[in-house]
Amino acid sequence: MEIFEKSLEHLYLVFTATVFSVIVGVLLGIIAYRVKHLDKIILWLTDTLQTIPSLALLAFLMIFFGLGDLTLIIGLVLYSLLPITRNTYTGLKDVSPFLKDAAKGMGMSKMQRLLLVELPLSFPLIFVGIKIALVTSFSIAVLGVLIGAGGLGSIIYSGIQIQDVSMILKGAIPVTLMAIVFDIFMTFIEKRMIKKAKN
Amino acid sequence: MNTIIDFINRYYKEILHYTSRHIYLVFVSVAIGIVIAVPLGILLSRHKKIAEPVIAGISAFQTIPGLVLLGFSMMIFGIGIKPAIIVLSLYSLLPILRNTYTGLIGVDASLKDAAKGIGMTKNEILFKVELPLSVSTIISGIRISTIYIISWATLAGLIGAGGLGDLIWIGLSTYSKDYILAGTIPAALLALIVSNLLELLQKLITPKGLKVKR
Amino acid sequence: MIEFKNVTKKYGDTVILKDLSFRIKEGQFVVLIGPSGCGKTTTLRCINRLIKPNKGEILVRGKNIADINPVDLRRNIGYVIQQIGLFPNMTIEQNISLVPKLLKKSKDECIKISKDLLQLVDMSYEEYAKKYPSQLSGGQQQRIGVLRALAASPYIVLMDEPFGALDPMTRELLQDEVKKIQKKLKKTIVFVTHDMDEALRLADIIIFMDKGKIVQMATPEEMLSNPASELIEGFLGKHINNLVNLKASEFMKTKLLKVTKDKKVLESIEYMKNKEVSSVIVIDDDEKYLGTVQIEEIKKRGKAGNTIENLIKEDNFTVNINSDAKDAFNILLENSLPYVVVLNDDNKPAGIITKTSMAKAMGDKLWGDEA
Numbered sequence: 001m002e003i004f005e006k007s008l009e010h011l012y013l014v015f016t017a018t019v020f021s022v023i024v025g026v027l028l029g030i031i032a033y034r035v036k037h038l039d040k041i042i043l044w045l046t047d048t049l050q051t052i053p054s055l056a057l058l059a060f061l062m063i064f065f066g067l068g069d070l071t072l073i074i075g076l077v078l079y080s081l082l083p084i085t086r087n088t089y090t091g092l093k094d095v096s097p098f099l100k101d102a103a104k105g106m107g108m109s110k111m112q113r114l115l116l117v118e119l120p121l122s123f124p125l126i127f128v129g130i131k132i133a134l135v136t137s138f139s140i141a142v143l144g145v146l147i148g149a150g151g152l153g154s155i156i157y158s159g160i161q162i163q164d165v166s167m168i169l170k171g172a173i174p175v176t177l178m179a180i181v182f183d184i185f186m187t188f189i190e191k192r193m194i195k196k197a198k199n
Numbered sequence: 200m201n202t203i204i205d206f207i208n209r210y211y212k213e214i215l216h217y218t219s220r221h222i223y224l225v226f227v228s229v230a231i232g233i234v235i236a237v238p239l240g241i242l243l244s245r246h247k248k249i250a251e252p253v254i255a256g257i258s259a260f261q262t263i264p265g266l267v268l269l270g271f272s273m274m275i276f277g278i279g280i281k282p283a284i285i286v287l288s289l290y291s292l293l294p295i296l297r298n299t300y301t302g303l304i305g306v307d308a309s310l311k312d313a314a315k316g317i318g319m320t321k322n323e324i325l326f327k328v329e330l331p332l333s334v335s336t337i338i339s340g341i342r343i344s345t346i347y348i349i350s351w352a353t354l355a356g357l358i359g360a361g362g363l364g365d366l367i368w369i370g371l372s373t374y375s376k377d378y379i380l381a382g383t384i385p386a387a388l389l390a391l392i393v394s395n396l397l398e399l400l401q402k403l404i405t406p407k408g409l410k411v412k413r
Numbered sequence: 414m415i416e417f418k419n420v421t422k423k424y425g426d427t428v429i430l431k432d433l434s435f436r437i438k439e440g441q442f443v444v445l446i447g448p449s450g451c452g453k454t455t456t457l458r459c460i461n462r463l464i465k466p467n468k469g470e471i472l473v474r475g476k477n478i479a480d481i482n483p484v485d486l487r488r489n490i491g492y493v494i495q496q497i498g499l500f501p502n503m504t505i506e507q508n509i510s511l512v513p514k515l516l517k518k519s520k521d522e523c524i525k526i527s528k529d530l531l532q533l534v535d536m537s538y539e540e541y542a543k544k545y546p547s548q549l550s551g552g553q554q555q556r557i558g559v560l561r562a563l564a565a566s567p568y569i570v571l572m573d574e575p576f577g578a579l580d581p582m583t584r585e586l587l588q589d590e591v592k593k594i595q596k597k598l599k600k601t602i603v604f605v606t607h608d609m610d611e612a613l614r615l616a617d618i619i620i621f622m623d624k625g626k627i628v629q630m631a632t633p634e635e636m637l638s639n640p641a642s643e644l645i646e647g648f649l650g651k652h653i654n655n656l657v658n659l660k661a662s663e664f665m666k667t668k669l670l671k672v673t674k675d676k677k678v679l680e681s682i683e684y685m686k687n688k689e690v691s692s693v694i695v696i697d698d699d700e701k702y703l704g705t706v707q708i709e710e711i712k713k714r715g716k717a718g719n720t721i722e723n724l725i726k727e728d729n730f731t732v733n734i735n736s737d738a739k740d741a742f743n744i745l746l747e748n749s750l751p752y753v754v755v756l757n758d759d760n761k762p763a764g765i766i767t768k769t770s771m772a773k774a775m776g777d778k779l780w781g782d783e784a
Contacts, residue, residue: 051390053350056383059367063376135262142264143354146371153266160270160357172267179262313498316463316571317512317561318488331502406502408545 003155007174010151013069013144014137017076021133025081026126029088030114039089046082054079054140058147067148072141079140080133087129091122124193131186138179142171206377214366218385221362224352225393228284229345232291237337239292240299241325250300257293265290265351269358278359283352290351291344298340302333335405342397349390353382363389414439414601415460415569420469422455422625429455430466431625437603437618439568442595444604444612446648447622453605456622457571460603461490473569488512491562491570491600495577497554499546505557506542512565530560533597534590552583559591563598572604576611588614609648613637621645638739661741662734664774665755665764671696674703674722678715682708694754694762695725701760703727731756734763741766 028046032039049057058075065071095118103113119126145153152171159167207214243250268289272282306329314324330337356364366382369375415437422430430452437443445453458464459471462483471478478486499508509530510523518526528538534556546554555575562570572591576584592615595602606612612619613633621628621636621644629641640646670693672681685693685708692707704725711724730744731754741753745766752765 048391051346051394052387053353053383053390055350055353055364055367056386059371059379060383060387062371063379139262139264142266146368153264156264156266156270160266160273163274165271165274168267168270172263176263176267180259183262307496309494309496309498310500312463313492313494313496314500316458316461316487316492316494318484318486318490318515319511320484323515328500328502408501408503408547 003152003170003174006150006152006155006171007178010138010141010153010175011178013072013141013149013151014076014134017073017137017141018080018130018134020073021077021080021084022130024077025084025129025133026088028081029085029092029126030119032085032089033092034110034114043086043089046085049078050082055143055146058143062147069144069149071147072144072149072151076137076141080137083129083132083136084126085129087125088122091125092118094125095121124190124197127186127190127193131183131190134186135179135183138175138182142175206381210381214381214385217361217363217366217382218389220360221349221352221364221386221389224280224283224287224355224360224362225345225348228287228348228352229291229341231284231288232295232344232348233341235288236292236295236340237299240296240337241303243296243300244303244329247304254293254297254300257296260289261293265354266357269351269354273358280360282358283355283360287348287351287355291348294343294347295337295340298336298343299333302336302340303329305336306332331406332409335401335409338397338401338404342394342401345397346390346394349386349393353386414441414474415603416472417456417459418470418472420456420459420466420471422452422459422464422466429625430459433469433625433627435620435627435630437601439601440599442592442602442604442615442617444606444616444619445622446606446609446612446619447628448644449607450624451622452625453622454573457573457603457605460569460571461487461492488516488565489567489569491565491567493555493558493562493570493572493575495574497546497551497558497578499554499557499561501546504543504545505549506538508546508557509561509564511561516565526564530563533594534560550583551579552587555579555587556590559587559594563594563600567600569601569603572602574605574607577606577608584611591615609650621648634739660734661732661736661738661755661766662763664738664741664771665766666770667764669694669762669764671700671762672706672721673698674725675720678711678719678721678724679717681706681721682711682715692751694765695721696762702731702754702756702762705754730754732766733758738766738771742771745771 025046028042032042054075057078058071061071061075061078065074092114099117099121100113103117108116141149141151142153142156144151145157152175155171156168156175157171159165159169159171243253265286268286269283272286276282276285310328310332311324314328319327352360352362353364353367355362356366356368363382363386366378367386368382370378370380370382417433417435420430420433421428433452433456445456447453455464459466460473460478462478465479473486473490499505500511503511506524506527509527510518513523513526527542531538531541536553536556541549546557549557555578558575559572562572576587579587588611591602594600604615616633618630619633619636620630621641623644629636629645631639631641636645637649640649670684670688670690672684672693672695674695674697676684681693685691691709692705694705695703697703704727706721706724707726710726711721715721715724730748730750732741732744734755734757741755744750745753745768752767754762755764755766757763
């Protein structure tokens with residue numbers, strides 16, 4: 001069934017992009033946190049990327065990377081950087097200074113402190129950032145059709161072109177459903193994490 | 200690079216035309232959004248029980264991809280500016296609504312009690328205490344909304360509403376780098392400029408008393 | 414001025430106020446006090462209708478407040494809360510003149526009101542009017558909170574634990590200021606607190622509440638000497654042990670200036686001038702108390718060469734050395750005397766009680782043991 005195939009394609013695109021944006025985003029967040037003056041630049045950069053209209057960004061990338069899935073993935077990664085990077089940065093910053101002090105006092109190196117104390121404590125907030133990135137990516141990936149990528153966008157677009165409501169729905173419902181399901185699922189995990197942290 | 204500059208020189212009038220159409224779409228949609236969402240937000244802050252479900256409902260709207268709603272709108276209302284503005288206005292509602300609501304209920308309860316106790320009417324409390332204290336949050340919501348709409352308005356071109364999306368689309372379908380850039384660069388610039396302007400507005404409008412410290 | 418008639422308030426099944434009745438006279442400083450949950454704050458908030466009773470009537474100046482538009486009512490009653498509640502988006506002046514503005518007073522009138530009120534608490538208009546609450550300390554903010562409550566010249570001012578969030582020193586300062594202001598402006602004040610010290614310091618009348626009922630309504634002195642229940646005794650705590658059953662002897666100054674009735678006029682004047690006093694005690698040859706002489710009297714009617722015997726004032730108020738200190742206290746205050754003479758059982762002067770000696774002795778009693 002075409003819908004199933006396209007849905008899987010859509011999932012693949014969103015997931016791949018999210019994985020990369022997590023890697024890059026968290027790294028950038030850590031750098032912003034640790035290197036004194038880079039924080040403002042990094043946050044400004046990621047904020048600017050998100051402000052740029054998504055279609056414009058994708059079209060622009062197409063000039064350099066051509067049509068196809070790769071361009072979409074790169075676009076999705078760039079677009080998802082802000083929530084992840086900003087939440088990583090804020091999460092690390094907000095770790096209680098007392099804990100950071102205790103870790104230092106116990107003789108942890110900066111790296112150990114980061115990996116063993118600060119990142120684990122920031123994880124809930126980073127998780128929220130990943131959630132936001134993932135859910136919004138579902139919607140933006142629909143635009144992939146316009147730059148020659150796969151995904152449910154093609155079904156939706158075809159439907160619009162021939163003015164066929166049922167076709168539009170065939171594309172729209174799966175993508176909306178997926179977005180909602182992941183949103184609920186990840187929110188549930190997020191709440192569990194907060195509960196666990198409180199105890 | 201040269202071709203682009205040539206291109207812009209030759210077609211700047213057209214580019215301006217598309218840009219101004221784009222601005223028009225955004226402005227009207229956000230204005231409609233403000234007119235609906237702010238009073239609605241005020242209303243919800245007085246009826247907190249239905250606030251959560253209403254906001255959740257409108258929030259669900261946002262997960263529907265822009266292309267889909269634009270497509271539906273076009274089928275119902277035809278092509279052109281009207282269907283685009285209808286959809287864009289709907290999209291602009293959530294951030295403004297949510298921020299208005301959160302801003303208002305975030306006002307310190309003891310301030311509202313003091314205001315009531317010294318004899319202010321409900322309207323006086325709203326306009327002299329609650330709104331001034333929430334205005335920063337509300338403008339932040341308007342800003343987020345505007346950036347979304349600038350982005351979604353690029354798709355409006357697909358249903359004949361005009362705007363910079365048209366240029367991008369022409370560029371994509373004809374593989375023309377120039378057209379793509381002619382559309383994307385103004386769009387990006389527009390978004391960045393408006394975002395910064397609104398941030399500035401936010402700072403200016405915040406009541407002085409909330410900014411000064413001992 | 415304020416009258417509660419059989420007021421009852423329930424929230425669901427919980428009764429907060431039970432058939433509450435009392436009367437407050439105009440110009441009184443009334444303090445509502447009691448344990449948590451006794452209903453004191455609820456009672457206060459009934460007066461400006463922030464809370465509506467289920468049963469009973471509340472009359473202000475003879476009128477049932479249920480018949481008055483609540484907004485109008487509140488604009489004529491001052492309201493000060495613990496969290497201060499100054500609006501951070503308005504300047505000090507705008508905060509103070511808020512109610513006058515709502516009552517449509519002119520801009521000039523509002524400025525005058527702000528100036529006068531700021532002067533009451535020694536804050537200059539020029540320095541403070543355009544500042545914002547966040548620029549002031551907690552104590553200063555709460556002063557403005559009080560001024561705001563007074564701005565529309567209300568006849569009643571309600572205060573709900575207004576100084577609870579301030580440090581002890583600021584609290585004392587503000588208590589004094591409020592008492593001063595109240596005396597000056599003759600306002601009726603209803604003040605809620607859980608601090609007995611505060612109540613004793615400020616109140617003309619204390620209403621002690623428990624579980625929605627009045628346990629005792631009395632002046633501070635009455636409550637101190639005759640607490641109506643163990644609960645109140647508990648609240649009075651250290652106060653009660655130290656101040657009840659004190660004798661005049663514990664309050665007096667023993668260093669006395671005495672002259673015999675045979676002393677000559679000029680010598681007496683010389684003596685009083687030397688000692689820098691305006692009156693002395695006169696005794697007879699057996700050292701028994703006869704009365705006092707005032708330097709003014711001698712100057713007016715004394716003839717050089719005579720004794721002071723004719724100038725003795727005999728109708729002085731005296732107390733016995735074992736009498737209750739409270740009597741001396743009352744005599745001193747009620748008659749505005751500079752001092753009261755304390756006599757031994759054999760009528761010989763033992764000492765005098767002045768306001769200072771009284772204050773000193775009380776201070777020792779209250780804090781001397783804890784020093």
